[in-house]
Amino acid sequence: MPRNLLHTTAIVDYRGVIASPGAILLEDDTIIQAGTPQEIGRPENASVTQIDKIVTPSFVNTHTHLDLSGAGIVPACSSFFSWVEEVVLPIRKETALIQESVLQGIELLSKGGTSIVGDISGTQEAAMLVQDSSLLATTFIELLGTGTSQKECVEQIQQLPEQFGVEPHSPYSCGLNVFKEAFSSGRPVAMHLAETLEEVEYAKNRSGEMTAFLQRMGAWNEDEKAWGNHPIDVVLNLAGDTPCIAAHLNYIEDAHLQRLAESKMTVAYCPRASAYFGHTGHRWQEMLEAGVHVSIGTDSLLCLDTPDRISVIDELRFLYKRDCPDPLDLLSMGTIHGATALGKDQSLVTLHTGETAGLLAFEVLGGSPLLNILESNEMPEWVHHLI
Numbered sequence: 001m002p003r004n005l006l007h008t009t010a011i012v013d014y015r016g017v018i019a020s021p022g023a024i025l026l027e028d029d030t031i032i033q034a035g036t037p038q039e040i041g042r043p044e045n046a047s048v049t050q051i052d053k054i055v056t057p058s059f060v061n062t063h064t065h066l067d068l069s070g071a072g073i074v075p076a077c078s079s080f081f082s083w084v085e086e087v088v089l090p091i092r093k094e095t096a097l098i099q100e101s102v103l104q105g106i107e108l109l110s111k112g113g114t115s116i117v118g119d120i121s122g123t124q125e126a127a128m129l130v131q132d133s134s135l136l137a138t139t140f141i142e143l144l145g146t147g148t149s150q151k152e153c154v155e156q157i158q159q160l161p162e163q164f165g166v167e168p169h170s171p172y173s174c175g176l177n178v179f180k181e182a183f184s185s186g187r188p189v190a191m192h193l194a195e196t197l198e199e200v201e202y203a204k205n206r207s208g209e210m211t212a213f214l215q216r217m218g219a220w221n222e223d224e225k226a227w228g229n230h231p232i233d234v235v236l237n238l239a240g241d242t243p244c245i246a247a248h249l250n251y252i253e254d255a256h257l258q259r260l261a262e263s264k265m266t267v268a269y270c271p272r273a274s275a276y277f278g279h280t281g282h283r284w285q286e287m288l289e290a291g292v293h294v295s296i297g298t299d300s301l302l303c304l305d306t307p308d309r310i311s312v313i314d315e316l317r318f319l320y321k322r323d324c325p326d327p328l329d330l331l332s333m334g335t336i337h338g339a340t341a342l343g344k345d346q347s348l349v350t351l352h353t354g355e356t357a358g359l360l361a362f363e364v365l366g367g368s369p370l371l372n373i374l375e376s377n378e379m380p381e382w383v384h385h386l387i
């Protein structure tokens with residue numbers, strides 16, 4: 001079997017700088033060894049490729065909507081509600097464009113250095129396109145059902161082909177029975193959770209601006225009851241020990257830090273999407289300190305400021321500039337935390353021996369290779385891509 005020996009300026013993963021200069025010995029999609037060029041030496045049958053860049057594993061996006069990639073980026077609206085009504089609904093009605101949008105989204109993810117994705121798909125057709133791509137994808141079919149329409153939604157979960165996960169869309173668009181069925185289905189489960197204050201108010205008391213929004217949308221169900229509690233508590237009670245991915249969690253209470261840390265829920269924090277909708281003060285660093293599993297999502301292309309890519313790397317750079325965090329926390333969120341949340345082997349996105357989901361090469365700026373990754377404005381190139 002031919003082997004490829006990469007000689008690089010440095011190699012970096014979630015543990016930091018593994019070696020500088022660095023070397024990685026590959027056999028097909030498997031890392032045989034990673035370390036210094038001296039440690040690896042010149043194994044037989046290995047052709048050497050010199051890469052004057054910083055090489056890292058590829059990244060994991062735990063929450064995106066590839067079928068919303070067709071319209072490009074869209075300026076922020078005055079509110080979340082007007083965004084749904086004026087931007088998302090018209091796209092959802094253009095069903096003829098789904099295939100084009102998804103294929104566009106897959107390409108933009110790859111341009112952004114992502115190999116593993118959790119995609120929220122509006123239709124099975126969209127989900128199958130993602131599954132058939134070169135991405136290692138977990139697809140979650142979006143579900144909407146409250147009140148009496150929950151029955152139909154529960155049947156939909158029961159009848160879905162085995163390869164699909166499910167996404168009860170949110171606490172305001174899905175009733176308790178839909179969440180219960182999702183958690184007991186044995187499928188991967190994702191959701192939007194604690195995204196807005198209006199959602200929290202709606203779950204607790206079934207009042208506030210969400211009520212008027214649902215009425216305008218024709219989605220108001222008289223027979224639906226208030227949950228009487230914060231949606232995070234209600235969903236965690238229903239989830240029990242079932243793993244799931246919850247996007248956003250922009251609005252948590254102090255007691256949730258401990259509860260989340262003890263749960264099997266992974267947070268898909270979407271930093272730029274949160275900022276796009278004007279949410280501030282996300283407690284992601286406190287979550288990490290408390291032991292909560294926090295990964296990175298991008299949400300849809302619509303909310304981003306990079307029309308030519310959908311990239312976790314941009315999210316990490318955004319957080320690095322804004323919140324001055326530990327760079328290793330960022331790399332862990334963007335790689336191993338996401339892989340675990342999507343049921344993939346962490347080693348796919350590390351430089352440990354074993355199969356790799358892909359390798360990227362970042363420009364060298366000088367100084368710390370770890371910081372170069374976060375300080376650069378350039379996207380990396382793929383040096384090894386899982387086909």
Ligand SMILES: [Zn+2]
Nearest residue numbers: 192247299300
């Ligand atoms: Zn979303």
